[in-house]
Amino acid sequence: MQNKTIHHLSHIDLxxxxxxxxxxxxxxxxxxxxxxxxxxxxxxxxEILQNINSLDEDATILITDLNLTADESKWLNHEVKxxxxxxxxxxxTLLDHHGSGEESAKKYEWYFLDTSRCATKIIYxxxxxxxxxxxxxxxxxxxxxxxxxxxxxQDEVDNFEYGKVCMRLINETRELNRVMFADEDSxxxxxxxxxxAKYIDQKDANIILDEKIHLLxxxxxxxxxxxxxDNLATKxxxxxxxxxxxxxxxxxxxxxxxxxxxxxxTSIIGNGFLTTYPEYDFIVDVSYRGTMSLRANDxxxxxxxxxxxxxxxxxxxxxxxxxxxxxxxxxxxxxxxQIEKIINEKEAVAGDLDYKxx
Numbered sequence: 001m002q003n004k005t006i007h008h009l010s011h012i013d014l015x016x017x018x019x020x021x022x023x024x025x026x027x028x029x030x031x032x033x034x035x036x037x038x039x040x041x042x043x044x045x046x047e048i049l050q051n052i053n054s055l056d057e058d059a060t061i062l063i064t065d066l067n068l069t070a071d072e073s074k075w076l077n078h079e080v081k082x083x084x085x086x087x088x089x090x091x092x093t094l095l096d097h098h099g100s101g102e103e104s105a106k107k108y109e110w111y112f113l114d115t116s117r118c119a120t121k122i123i124y125x126x127x128x129x130x131x132x133x134x135x136x137x138x139x140x141x142x143x144x145x146x147x148x149x150x151x152x153x154q155d156e157v158d159n160f161e162y163g164k165v166c167m168r169l170i171n172e173t174r175e176l177n178r179v180m181f182a183d184e185d186s187x188x189x190x191x192x193x194x195x196x197a198k199y200i201d202q203k204d205a206n207i208i209l210d211e212k213i214h215l216l217x218x219x220x221x222x223x224x225x226x227x228x229x230d231n232l233a234t235k236x237x238x239x240x241x242x243x244x245x246x247x248x249x250x251x252x253x254x255x256x257x258x259x260x261x262x263x264x265x266t267s268i269i270g271n272g273f274l275t276t277y278p279e280y281d282f283i284v285d286v287s288y289r290g291t292m293s294l295r296a297n298d299x300x301x302x303x304x305x306x307x308x309x310x311x312x313x314x315x316x317x318x319x320x321x322x323x324x325x326x327x328x329x330x331x332x333x334x335x336x337x338q339i340e341k342i343i344n345e346k347e348a349v350a351g352d353l354d355y356k357x358x
Contacts, residue, residue: 004029012034023127026131173192175237180240188220250336252347262287303316310322
């Protein structure tokens with residue numbers, strides 16, 4: 001491995017995150033990105049290219065557990081060549097096991113395809129051969145577990161059963177949002193997977209891990225004293241939101257609001273935020289499908305705001321609506337642009353309505 005900086009894009013399932021767990025045990029500077037199939041893949045690759053252009057250093061783009069279409073492969077190959085013409089040294093490596101990538105694999109030397117192994121096993125073997133790799137004792141066993149469940153090898157009973165629990169561990173770990181808190185969400189999932197490896201060699205390991213999941217989550221979110229998982233996660237997320245006030249603050253009719261995207265659980269988290277940061281009059285969370293949840297704390301009627309923004313409604317302190325024509329976004333700034341467009345349009349025509357709660 002010539003370049004010491006790696007931009008690692010991987011899938012959002014057990015196999016994808018396990019690839020990134022393996023790379024955690026290399027000495028390189030690694031930036032993790034995750035994407036599901038479809039438009040998000042190219043959006044994340046564009047983000048990687050932007051980050052590479054903004055950094056004055058050589059780098060490797062590493063893609064695991066994601067196949068690229070022929071058009072995506074052609075585009076990415078071209079973009080990397082363009083960057084390398086600016087006297088940077090950018091290398092490209094894709095390690096995958098999905099047969100749908102065969103066309104690209106035949107055309108590009110950087111596209112490695114092997115349908116006989118899961119992506120975690122591919123990068124594990126690749127890391128041992130090409131990377132500096134400080135392998136922990138449990139790693140090989142963990143890789144076999146991921147391989148068994150990802151390729152659905154039910155005859156490998158112990159590995160398969162443990163892998164099913166690990167799969168659920170990732171699939172049901174939704175407390176943090178991948179767009180708003182990409183780095184924290186990645187750290188959360190990789191921490192849980194690493195902790196899960198502690199129980200591999202115990203008797204009835206799958207049952208033990210199944211019973212430990214709740215405690216492992218609580219341990220990650222605990223900042224000081226013990227509490228329920230909901231309360232611990234809320235406190236943790238409110239702290240993360242607070243760190244984003246410089247970029248996420250919006251204003252409407254003189255009222256100060258906070259905009260979040262895909263955070264969910266607005267009743268608990270929204271009210272927690274407004275209590276912690278009383279200088280805000282309201283908070284609005286936009287879902288991936290464009291639904292809005294607004295919360296206030298007796299300072300402004302969000303039902304009136306929701307009515308104007310989206311013909312929605314609700315109660316003075318809790319309201320909702322839907323943004324017409326909203327398309328799922330993979331970067332927060334694009335969501336904010338849509339909300340600010342609505343704000344500018346509505347402020348121009350709304351007139352002097354009274355938003356103050358009586």
